Amino acid sequence: MRLLKKAGDALNNVESGAAVVSVLLLGLLPILEIFVRMIAQTGIPSYNSYLLHLVLVAAFLGGMVTAREGRHLAIRVAVEAFPQRVREVSDTVNAFLSTTLGFAFFWSSVSFVVVGFDPGARVGLIPIHLFVAVMPLGFLVMTIRFMLRTPKTVLARVVGFAGVLTGTFLGFASIADIFYLYAESIPPIVDALVNVWYLVVPAISIPLMILLVLSAFLGVPLFIVLGGAALLLFAQYGGTLAVVPNEGYVMLTGNTIPAIPLFTLAGFFLSESKAGERLVRLFRALFGWMPGGLVIASVLASTFFTTFTGASGVTILALGGLLLYVLVGSGAHEEDFSTGILTASGSIGLLFPPSLALIVYGSVAQVSIFDLFLGGILPGLLLVIAMSAIGVVVAIRRKIPSVPFDAREAYEAIKESIWEVLLPLIIVVVYFSGIATLVETAAVAVAYTIVVEMVIRREIKAKQVAEVTLKALAIIGGVLMILALARALSYYIIDTQIPTMLRDWVESAIASRFLFLLLVNLVLLVAGMFMDIFSAILVVAPLIIPLGGVFGIDPVHLGIIFVANMGIGFITPPVGLNLFLASYRFNIPLARVYRNVTPFFLIQLGIVLVITYWPWLSTVFLGG
Amino acid sequence: MGGFLRVAHRILITLILLFAVLGSLSAQEIKLGSVAPEASPWGRALNDLALEWRNISNGRIRVRVYHNAIAGDETDILRKMRIGQLQAAVLTSSGMKQVVPEVFSVSVPLMISSEDELDYVMERIQPDIEQEFENNRLHVLAWSRAGWVHFFSKQPVYYPEDLKAQRLAADPSDEELLQAFRIMGYRPIPVPQQELLTSLNSGLVDAFYTSPLVAAGFQWFGLAPNMLGLKVAPFLGAIVITDSAWRRIPDSMKDELLAAADAVSAKIEDEVHALEAEALATMERFGLTIQELTPEMEAAWASDVERYSEAMLGVFEPEMTARVRGLLREFNSR
Numbered sequence: 001m002r003l004l005k006k007a008g009d010a011l012n013n014v015e016s017g018a019a020v021v022s023v024l025l026l027g028l029l030p031i032l033e034i035f036v037r038m039i040a041q042t043g044i045p046s047y048n049s050y051l052l053h054l055v056l057v058a059a060f061l062g063g064m065v066t067a068r069e070g071r072h073l074a075i076r077v078a079v080e081a082f083p084q085r086v087r088e089v090s091d092t093v094n095a096f097l098s099t100t101l102g103f104a105f106f107w108s109s110v111s112f113v114v115v116g117f118d119p120g121a122r123v124g125l126i127p128i129h130l131f132v133a134v135m136p137l138g139f140l141v142m143t144i145r146f147m148l149r150t151p152k153t154v155l156a157r158v159v160g161f162a163g164v165l166t167g168t169f170l171g172f173a174s175i176a177d178i179f180y181l182y183a184e185s186i187p188p189i190v191d192a193l194v195n196v197w198y199l200v201v202p203a204i205s206i207p208l209m210i211l212l213v214l215s216a217f218l219g220v221p222l223f224i225v226l227g228g229a230a231l232l233l234f235a236q237y238g239g240t241l242a243v244v245p246n247e248g249y250v251m252l253t254g255n256t257i258p259a260i261p262l263f264t265l266a267g268f269f270l271s272e273s274k275a276g277e278r279l280v281r282l283f284r285a286l287f288g289w290m291p292g293g294l295v296i297a298s299v300l301a302s303t304f305f306t307t308f309t310g311a312s313g314v315t316i317l318a319l320g321g322l323l324l325y326v327l328v329g330s331g332a333h334e335e336d337f338s339t340g341i342l343t344a345s346g347s348i349g350l351l352f353p354p355s356l357a358l359i360v361y362g363s364v365a366q367v368s369i370f371d372l373f374l375g376g377i378l379p380g381l382l383l384v385i386a387m388s389a390i391g392v393v394v395a396i397r398r399k400i401p402s403v404p405f406d407a408r409e410a411y412e413a414i415k416e417s418i419w420e421v422l423l424p425l426i427i428v429v430v431y432f433s434g435i436a437t438l439v440e441t442a443a444v445a446v447a448y449t450i451v452v453e454m455v456i457r458r459e460i461k462a463k464q465v466a467e468v469t470l471k472a473l474a475i476i477g478g479v480l481m482i483l484a485l486a487r488a489l490s491y492y493i494i495d496t497q498i499p500t501m502l503r504d505w506v507e508s509a510i511a512s513r514f515l516f517l518l519l520v521n522l523v524l525l526v527a528g529m530f531m532d533i534f535s536a537i538l539v540v541a542p543l544i545i546p547l548g549g550v551f552g553i554d555p556v557h558l559g560i561i562f563v564a565n566m567g568i569g570f571i572t573p574p575v576g577l578n579l580f581l582a583s584y585r586f587n588i589p590l591a592r593v594y595r596n597v598t599p600f601f602l603i604q605l606g607i608v609l610v611i612t613y614w615p616w617l618s619t620v621f622l623g624g
Numbered sequence: 625m626g627g628f629l630r631v632a633h634r635i636l637i638t639l640i641l642l643f644a645v646l647g648s649l650s651a652q653e654i655k656l657g658s659v660a661p662e663a664s665p666w667g668r669a670l671n672d673l674a675l676e677w678r679n680i681s682n683g684r685i686r687v688r689v690y691h692n693a694i695a696g697d698e699t700d701i702l703r704k705m706r707i708g709q710l711q712a713a714v715l716t717s718s719g720m721k722q723v724v725p726e727v728f729s730v731s732v733p734l735m736i737s738s739e740d741e742l743d744y745v746m747e748r749i750q751p752d753i754e755q756e757f758e759n760n761r762l763h764v765l766a767w768s769r770a771g772w773v774h775f776f777s778k779q780p781v782y783y784p785e786d787l788k789a790q791r792l793a794a795d796p797s798d799e800e801l802l803q804a805f806r807i808m809g810y811r812p813i814p815v816p817q818q819e820l821l822t823s824l825n826s827g828l829v830d831a832f833y834t835s836p837l838v839a840a841g842f843q844w845f846g847l848a849p850n851m852l853g854l855k856v857a858p859f860l861g862a863i864v865i866t867d868s869a870w871r872r873i874p875d876s877m878k879d880e881l882l883a884a885a886d887a888v889s890a891k892i893e894d895e896v897h898a899l900e901a902e903a904l905a906t907m908e909r910f911g912l913t914i915q916e917l918t919p920e921m922e923a924a925w926a927s928d929v930e931r932y933s934e935a936m937l938g939v940f941e942p943e944m945t946a947r948v949r950g951l952l953r954e955f956n957s958r
Contacts, residue, residue: 042813046799048796112707117706177707240708240709255816256818356819359821360818363843369843431826433827434828436828494690494695534818542663542692
């Protein structure tokens with residue numbers, strides 16, 4: 001028994017080590033690329049492929065660590081208050097579903113790895129299978145961990161094992177794909193099972209999905225719910241299950257995704273050092289004289305960061321910890337208010353240049369990107385002002401004392417935190433001067449923070465680097481798993497061509513411009529909840545744009561409506577992505593995030609309606 | 625209990641039979657992925673094709689088209705065909721070369737430089753390339769040209785040295801082109817499409833290569849308003865279908881279906897030419913300068929290419945590249 005435990009510990013260490021190394025490599029590679037490019041005028045061969053596949057590895061190793069720490073995001077509403085017996089039942093159901101779908105993910109990703117890639121495919125010099133094998137491995141380890149977390153009764157164990165069998169059966173169609181592709185002759189048992197599969201699975205998948213969605217409130221991890229719903233929906237019409245891991249792979253190997261783990265890591269190194277205390281002093285000295293000054297500064301910092309990193313919610317992960325410390329640590333604001341406003345400010349920078357969301361929209365919609373930048377200024381400002389104004393109102397109402405501005409204290413505070421103050425400047429210079437791409441800039445930020453906090457400040461010791469990285473990994477893994485499997489659900493929406501059907505219906509049924517705009521708001525809000533912003537632009541925008549023409553809506557205005565709507569989609573309960581990120585970063589239950597963000601969400605919703613029905617805001621700066 | 629089992633057994637058999645009958649009656653759905661927008665010659669043509677195939681097959685074959693790369697980029701579309709999520713696709717050169725590397729021998733930078741040359745070469749290598757696709761479980765339904773790739777740059781480019789002084793953005797997935805440009809002494813920087821605009825703005829890159837339609841569509845030319853008339857490489861397109869989906873289609877229909885696909889491709893080619901001219905005119909109105917080639921310039925580019933022609937064999941599929949080169953010599957000596 002003791003030997004077993006020792007072996008287990010050793011394995012855990014190997015796992016942690018591999019995960020930490022993969023993330024640190026992810027930070028190192030882009031920096032190497034920058035240097036090679038400076039010296040050799042051109043970069044490392046196959047650099048991009050290596051980088052993207054390293055993210056995949058880091059994501060799944062991170063996901064395993066997240067499962068080990070029991071930190072996969074889940075909604076547990078009132079489960080703790082249930083009587084003992086009821087709680088045992090609900091935990092057993094939870095374990096059964098997690099195991100079933102986890103195994104289905106495992107088998108479908110085995111099939112994806114074997115069938116989806118050419119046997120000779122490579123990432124640079126390394127066979128691609130070595131990288132993608134981390135997907136089935138990760139799903140398997142995570143699922144076993146979910147299984148072991150069940151109540152330690154005989155019944156629960158039996159049910160857990162039943163989950164393994166059901167999951168294997170559920171994934172059987174994709175196991176069979178391997179036989180059909182590679183086996184010389186198909187064993188009769190495979191054929192028979194496939195027939196049973198087609199008979200049974202499409203019939204039970206919808207009831208199972210409903211059970212799954214309900215059990216989301218009993219603590220089934222969210223990524224299992226999202227991916228599981230997708231898998232069951234694809235299974236329901238006999239579709240290809242391997243598309244679920246495929247979409248996860250596509251998401252995680254996206255070109256801008258490496259910025260998420262990197263900026264998160266940089267944020268952790270800052271918040272684990274004493275940088276927070278220095279920044280509190282700095283913010284107080286610079287903005288403390290203004291009522292609500294700290295809130296305004298936080299809102300502006302978030303806005304700027306979102307504008308420049310794109311849209312993926314990195315802001316909350318990277319800055320959330322620090323800004324919360326600034327707001328709460330200064331004794332000025334309550335935690336609920338602070339987490340609420342920080343969550344709500346995580347997506348309002350999308351309307352300012354050079355927002356990637358506007359660029360992508362412009363190229364899809366064939367609208368001048370420059371005009372979109374102009375159009376976004378006033379609506380964007382309106383959102384920023386609204387969030388800041390709340391800070392001022394709250395500060396005045398709660399009589400939060402302001403400190404008079406003191407030039408000497410400001411100077412001292414800047415001097416003390418000069419290395420941290422330099423970080424945003426370095427980011428801006430490195431990115432906008434053309435030294436580096438966005439992802440490379442993120443890597444520079446990581447390297448800079450580590451050097452500052454470890455070498456210059458000496459607040460983080462060399463051996464703590466692994467510790468802090470591991471801490472960040474538990475979040476990175478959880479976030480990336482959600483992103484990966486949510487993408488599978490978006491692909492189901494694409495596959496069924498629901499948006500096209502909706503367009504055809506609108507074309508025939510709606511005549512009023514007012515009604516059309518309201519519908520656009522509604523559809524985009526829902527799309528913003530379920531789809532990542534770039535998929536939504538690619539899928540939904542081409543359908544809405546011709547309709548906008550029919551109703552005589554200015555194309556720039558429509559673009560601003562689109563992006564503003566997607567922005568609040570991020571914070572729309574219950575599944576807006578930034579809500580999940582906030583729950584992680586601020587370490588508070590989702591239910592509380594919902595409650596805290598709701599007032600801010602309603603205000604932003606109001607502003608989006610104003611943006612929608614007052615075209616002047618988006619078109620005033622457009623010439624002609 | 626025995627009675628119950630018997631009933632259950634009967635129900636099961638009935639269901640299996642029903643399932644089998646429904647299966648044979650039901651239409652064959654073909655999901656086709658394309659990276660072209662719906663409002664482009666490709667998009668419109670694919671919708672036409674879907675309609676025609678449905679008519680030809682009396683509704684038995686239903687083609688669902690996923691435009692605008694919503695089913696993924698070409699790498700992803702190909703993978704979705706492998707796992708069975710998609711059955712057909714429109715591929716450009718950069719997608720095709722992932723299945724049949726020989727295709728890219730036609731796209732060696734600055735090797736083939738006119739429509740006539742391209743016609744001559746394609747006519748001769750097409751059957752072999754199609755055979756290679758068959759070996760990879762794909763069937764080519766129709767080919768079509770999608771215009772030519774050109775250089776766009778911030779500073780005007782007349783001679784190779786002018787371009788070599790600028791940083792050239794290259795799509796990260798085009799490993800061969802990156803390497804080819806590197807060998808030829810250019811300074812290629814991998815930049816994803818989404819980031820090209822900001823990268824041009826920040827000065828990370830100064831130039832890029834693409835077809836005029838794409839440059840206009842993404843508005844990249846605004847930041848690099850010089851286009852060189854030199855044709856860098858042809859942009860090919862093909863409609864392909866998986867072997868298994870093609871085999872499920874009754875042979876009696878196939879000739880008609882193929883003819884429809886051919887007609888559609890021909891239409892695309894015509895429209896692309898017209899639209900390309902239109903895109904060029906529009907871009908010129910918005911400040912694009914097109915630098916036409918003088919004979920001296922042409923000679924300079926040709927000799928620069930000649931210098932590296934051996935090295936290209938190490939980057940592109942060597943046998944086919946040598947063959948294409950031979951065909952070009954044959955064509956030019958006629």
